[in-house]
Amino acid sequence: MELYNQLKGLADKVEQLKDRIDTEESTKHAFTLPFINILGYDTFNPTEVVPEFTADVGLKKGEKVDYAIFQNGDPILIVECKHWKQNLDVHNSQLFRYFHVTKTRFALLTNGVNYRFYTDLEETNKMDKKPFLEFDITRLKENTAKEIEKFHKSKFDVLKIIDNASNLKYTSEIKAVMEQELAASSHDFVKLFANRAYGGRLTAKVMEEFTEIVNKAFNQIISEKVNDRLNSALNKEQEKQQAEEEIEEEPKSKIETTEEELEAYQIVLAILRRKVDKSRVVHRDTQSYFGILLDDNNRKPICRLHLNGGVKYISLFDEDKNEIKEKIESIDDIYKFEKQLLDVVAYYDND
Structure with missing residues (x-):
């Protein structure tokens, strides 16, 4: 996958250079602009990529977003970039204001390492509080690269991305909830399973016992699933090896022309x-x-x-x-x- 390989190349660059990047401007030039280029947009063409795009909010003038990517004369993605060391959690409110006054349906907040894509699933023209796509480029997975590819200039389709964004966002949130529950099961989570498995009254002592049981059961399920996948992969490899050995061991033809x-x-x-x-x-x-x-x-x-x-x-x-x-x-x-x-x-x- 060409895009995945290009993003992996950028990730290697990020790992090599980040400790030498001291400013937000350097982060933009070293990490953010190459990312925009990978998406197929010409960062030297002001009709495609506009730096310091004006996004005045109400009476507050001179508000500018770092980059706006245009297609057919309209902004399709605004990009706000921070220094690579900064935590992005404290900066989405700024992007929230910019989003409201532009025609775009998508916004990207990044520090060159972490990327967060937003849209307006919950309320039209009002940026959602949570991103529908989030990743660390240094730990990029192929399935994430496939989602990023939807923003490529040659494939960009607003409706297709919006349709998929809802699925991505809520899948991500459910996975986060499941990770939290697996790390430390909540009272409601334990109660859900205890009600189905236990016929008596759920006293504090019973709930305490079931908290440990539920955690243990889920960890066992995950271990068993992982082992099943590993065994399946090993069996397939063994079958392949055996088939190759059988081919090698096939008796040579008895025909010998003299x-x-x-x-x-x-x-x-x-x-x-x-x-x-x-x-x-x-x-x-x-x-x-x-x-x-x-x-x-x-x-x-x-x-x-x-x-x-x-x-x-x-x-x-x-x-x-x-x-x-x-x-x-x-x-x-x-x-x-x-x-x-x-x-x-x-x-x-x-x-």
């Missing part, structure tokens, strides 16, 4: 070249015999040679394809059957 058989083929070829082109005469070795065919066609056998046993034979064919075996002392005896070999080729060509 020098004598190849010499015999050359004799037959020399005889037939007076009537047919040599490219039409093909040999095929089998476990039972060494066959010579016309046009590499099983229905046009010229002869079959049996040379690997105690007694040597040549099988010839008449016009009805009846097989006639003739004993030979050596492959030189093939010359004795010149007429039969030429005749059988003539039968096939005249057929």
Whole structure:
């Protein structure tokens, strides 16, 4: 995935340079602008990326957001950037004000390491308090990169992003709640399971016991799920390895074409070249015999040679394809059957 690789490259740059970045401006130039470039927007084109975009709020004039990304003359994303060491939690109120006075549906708050994308799911033209997409670029996952790609210039579609934003936001919030409950189960969480598992009255002592039981049960489920995934992966790897070993251990073909058989083929070829082109005469070795065919066609056998046993034979064919075996002392005896070999080729060509 090209975008993912580009973002990973930026993440490496962030890791290498952040300790040498002392100002907010440096953060913008070293981290934020490259991110905007990765999204396909030309940071040197003032019709696409406008720095210090005016976002006056009421009577308060001169309010400016760090960057506004434009498409078809309208702002589609405003970006507020802070120094990479700053905690973003104390800065979303500023972006909240900017969002309200612009036409955009999306806002990005970042310090070059952490990125938070906002929209107005809860109330139109009023930025939500919580982001629908949040990530640390130094710990980026491929599925997150797929969501970031939706903001790429070539793929940007307001309605598609809005439709997906709700799912992303609430999935993220539910995951956060689940993590909190797994770390320290709340009274309501324990009560939910205790009510279903315990038939008696939920006294303080019972709730205390069930708090430990619920925590233990959930940790066991997670461990079992992880082990199941690991075992499944290991089993697949073992099956793959076994299949590869079986392929390697497959018995080699018992067919082995000998020098004598190849010499015999050359004799037959020399005889037939007076009537047919040599490219039409093909040999095929089998476990039972060494066959010579016309046009590499099983229905046009010229002869079959049996040379690997105690007694040597040549099988010839008449016009009805009846097989006639003739004993030979050596492959030189093939010359004795010149007429039969030429005749059988003539039968096939005249057929």
